[in-house]
Amino acid sequence: xxxxxxxxxxxxxxxxxxxxxxxxxxxxxxxxxxxxxxxxxxxxxxxxxxxxxxxxxxxxxxxxxxxxxxxxxxxxxxxxxxxxxxxxxxxxxxxxxxxxxxxxxxxxxxxxxxxxxxxxxxxxxxxxxxxxxxxxxxxxxxxxxxxxxxxxxxxxxxxxxxxxxxxxxxxxxxxxxxxxxxxxxxxxxxxxxxxxxxxxxxxxxxxxxxxxxxxxxxxxxxxxxxxxxxxxxxxxxxxxxxxxxxxxxxxxxxxxxxxxxxxxxxxxxxxxxxxxxxxxxxxxxxxxxxxxxxxxxxxxxxxxxxxxxxxxxxxxx
Amino acid sequence: xxxxxxxxxxxxxxxxxxxxxxxxxxxxxxxxxxxxxxxxxxxxxxxxxxxxxxxxxxxxxxxxxxxxxxxxxxxxxxxxxxxxxxxxxxxxxxxxxxxxxxxxxxxxxxxxxxxxxxxxxxxxxxxxxxxxxxxxxxxxxxxxxxxxxxxxxxxxxxxxxxxxxxxxxxxxxxxxxxxxxxxxxxxxxxxxxxxxxxxxxxxxxxxxxxxxxxxxxxxxxxxxxxxxxxxxxxxxxxxxxxxxxxxxxxxxxxxxxxxxxxxxxxxxxxxxxxxxxxxxxxxxxxxxxxxxxxxxxxxxxxxxxxxxxxxxxxxxxxxxxxxxxxxxxxxxxxxxxxxxxxxxxxxxxxxxxxxxxxxxxxxxxxxxxxxxxxxx
Numbered sequence: 254x255x256x257x258x259x260x261x262x263x264x265x266x267x268x269x270x271x272x273x274x275x276x277x278x279x280x281x282x283x284x285x286x287x288x289x290x291x292x293x294x295x296x297x298x299x300x301x302x303x304x305x306x307x308x309x310x311x312x313x314x315x316x317x318x319x320x321x322x323x324x325x326x327x328x329x330x331x332x333x334x335x336x337x338x339x340x341x342x343x344x345x346x347x348x349x350x351x352x353x354x355x356x357x358x359x360x361x362x363x364x365x366x367x368x369x370x371x372x373x374x375x376x377x378x379x380x381x382x383x384x385x386x387x388x389x390x391x392x393x394x395x396x397x398x399x400x401x402x403x404x405x406x407x408x409x410x411x412x413x414x415x416x417x418x419x420x421x422x423x424x425x426x427x428x429x430x431x432x433x434x435x436x437x438x439x440x441x442x443x444x445x446x447x448x449x450x451x452x453x454x455x456x457x458x459x460x461x462x463x464x465x466x467x468x469x470x471x472x473x474x475x476x477x478x479x480x481x482x483x484x485x486x487x488x489x490x491x492x493x494x495x496x497x498x499x500x501x502x503x504x505x506x507x508x509x510x511x512x513x514x515x516x517x518x519x520x521x522x523x524x525x526x527x528x529x530x531x532x533x534x535x536x537x538x539x540x541x542x543x544x545x546x547x548x549x550x551x552x553x554x555x556x557x558x559x560x561x562x563x564x565x566x567x568x569x570x
Numbered sequence: 571x572x573x574x575x576x577x578x579x580x581x582x583x584x585x586x587x588x589x590x591x592x593x594x595x596x597x598x599x600x601x602x603x604x605x606x607x608x609x610x611x612x613x614x615x616x617x618x619x620x621x622x623x624x625x626x627x628x629x630x631x632x633x634x635x636x637x638x639x640x641x642x643x644x645x646x647x648x649x650x651x652x653x654x655x656x657x658x659x660x661x662x663x664x665x666x667x668x669x670x671x672x673x674x675x676x677x678x679x680x681x682x683x684x685x686x687x688x689x690x691x692x693x694x695x696x697x698x699x700x701x702x703x704x705x706x707x708x709x710x711x712x713x714x715x716x717x718x719x720x721x722x723x724x725x726x727x728x729x730x731x732x733x734x735x736x737x738x739x740x741x742x743x744x745x746x747x748x749x750x751x752x753x754x755x756x757x758x759x760x761x762x763x764x765x766x767x768x769x770x771x772x773x774x775x776x777x778x779x780x781x782x783x784x785x786x787x788x789x790x791x792x793x794x795x796x797x798x799x800x801x802x803x804x805x806x807x808x809x810x811x812x813x814x815x816x817x818x819x820x821x822x823x824x825x826x827x828x829x830x831x832x833x834x835x836x837x838x839x840x841x842x843x844x845x846x847x848x849x850x851x852x853x854x855x856x857x858x859x860x861x862x863x864x865x866x867x868x869x870x871x872x873x874x875x876x877x878x879x880x881x882x883x884x885x886x887x888x889x890x891x892x893x894x895x896x897x898x899x900x901x902x903x904x905x906x907x908x909x910x911x912x913x914x915x916x917x918x919x920x921x922x923x924x925x926x927x928x929x930x931x932x933x934x935x936x937x938x939x940x941x942x943x944x945x946x
Contacts, residue, residue: 353931353932361680361877362929366923366926368874369921372919376914490737491738533756537753543742546738547728
């Protein structure tokens with residue numbers, strides 16, 4: 254058994270030395286959570302809550318890898334992810350808007366369906382139980398940066414967050430989205446279609462989650478498994494609460510969760526730290542992102558304000 | 571009179587319609603990937619219930635000749651598939667109750683998954699010491715009940731004090747519970763001879779099979795009894811009345827003098843008790859394992875399946891029993907489906923998901939009216 258030689262100062266210097274690496278990994282881990290939460294912010298502004306994000310991530314990860322592999326083009330894979338997200342968003346919208354269904358139950362249905370569909374699909378397409386590696390031709394090529402190789406989806410994610418903020422706060426479309434979330438009666442009277450606006454918002458949001466799913470399977474993790482999304486859709490939901498429905502804060506939150514995610518992995522891999530940690534301690538490290546999420550939501554919720562009609566179907570009188 | 575009858579039949583008709591649609595979507599997917607849906611569903615049904623002739627023979631033999639004679643001739647194994655289904659249904663009744671109680675109180679409690687892990691661990695922990703048979707079973711169950719309830723408390727307290735939505739807190743606690751379980755199975759509860767599982771449940775704490783060669787134990791009775799207790803609490807006590815009142819209309823019940831925080835905490839704790847008990851039934855009363863696997867595979871997804879059970883059972887304790895048997899049958903039959911028709915057994919989850927999506931629509935049967943109107 255090795256002796257533990259790392260004290261607290263030593264730990265901090267280890268952390269400092271790996272800081273650039275940690276930053277890079279945090280940026281990588283940020284993407285799916287941020288994309289998903291920014292999309293959900295947009296959707297929730299219009300009054301449509303979608304807790305099926307986890308399922309969208311998973312199904313899109315599957316379809317995008319499939320499409321990318323068949324066409325040998327990661328770009329078509331990304332489009333497939335977007336499209337899959339849009340399709341599921343449309344189904345959720347169909348249940349929530351004209352059929353006035355329960356949005357939470359519909360979301361649960363999407364998540365359950367995804368669990369089965371992806372496990373079934375991996376088996377049906379690749380004849381392997383629960384696991385398939387993305388071939389190199391299907392992977393999104395990386396950009397060369399001072400921090401090392403980074404996915405082009407990292408700057409894209411930051412751009413999408415800013416764009417979504419702009420869309421929500423500086424355009425007529427954004428005003429309409431917020432209006433149907435706050436006061437659908439008034440918007441309806443003003444001649445704006447509540448249905449169409451909400452459909453747009455939920456499909457926009459789900460598409461971004463779809464892109465996040467594609468990133469998981471044909472970029473970051475380069476694989477599909479039946480548990481690939483690993484709760485990221487739900488962490489994104491927590492991040493939406495943290496952000497108070499501001500896309501820019503959702504970007505910040507996504508980055509913070511990326512940091513926690515990375516830290517958990519990092520502690521597990523540094524060899525000097527191994528003898529310092531009790532047996533099976535990595536399990537506690539793995540709890541970190543979830544406990545952090547819970548803590549952040551518990552602190553942040555005080556100032557969060559949600560649309561008046563959040564989760565409510567609109568019935569014309 | 572007619573409307574009252576319809577009130578009874580409507581959920582049934584809607585449930586059947588949703589099931590039909592769910593199986594239909596499953597069939598379409600199977601056709602797309604060139605599987606044979608008819609063969610698959612026949613195998614699924616066969617695997618879930620067996621055939622009625624053999625069931626009838628086994629039952630009449632049991633009644634006339636007793637267990638030993640029927641075992642000798644093998645007639646008893648006509649019940650094999652059916653008892654498998656009931657064994658699968660046992661924990662699902664309970665996790666279904668967790669979600670159903672939540673919905674009755676207007677809460678989306680999806681924390682059963684984590685509470686099952688914690689309850690199962692507590693049941694294992696009770697085998698660290700020895701007690702006389704019978705008493706040991708009761709103490710193990712008590713441990714699991716308390717552990718499940720404790721794991722639900724943070725959810726209730728975070729909601730009461732900080733307004734944290736239960737969907738988020740329960741999901742996070744499910745993950746924390748999972749890693750806590752991994753940790754404890756690897757350390758305090760590890761089997762010194764076999765690292766891949768926890769210590770085995772003491773003989774004195776086990777629930778044994780009712781029929782030889784089959785997995786069904788008395789835990790089914792525990793489950794059904796608990797469902798009965800929940801039914802009694804919800805419809806026969808003041809607390810249950812308050813829970814349902816808050817669920818139906820929180821504002822009106824507050825004016826009526828009900829304290830919503832109190833009923834909220836009560837419904838989370840009741841749900842935690844049910845989920846903890848589900849963990850116990852799966853560990854104490856599920857031969858041949860009588861232990862918790864390192865990867866939690868023998869308690870995994872029970873909580874999530876409970877959500878489907880509750881929704882299909884219309885959030886009613888008695889409905890949960892029926893729905894749990896349906897779901898238990900799906901998972902019992904899915905193995906047979908994979909063997910006979912080579913359809914991956916996860917197919918049944920696709921069917922479940924599609925059923926839930928359909929049930930999210932409140933006026934399912936009036937969809938046809940809407941479409942007719944649009945066309946006309």
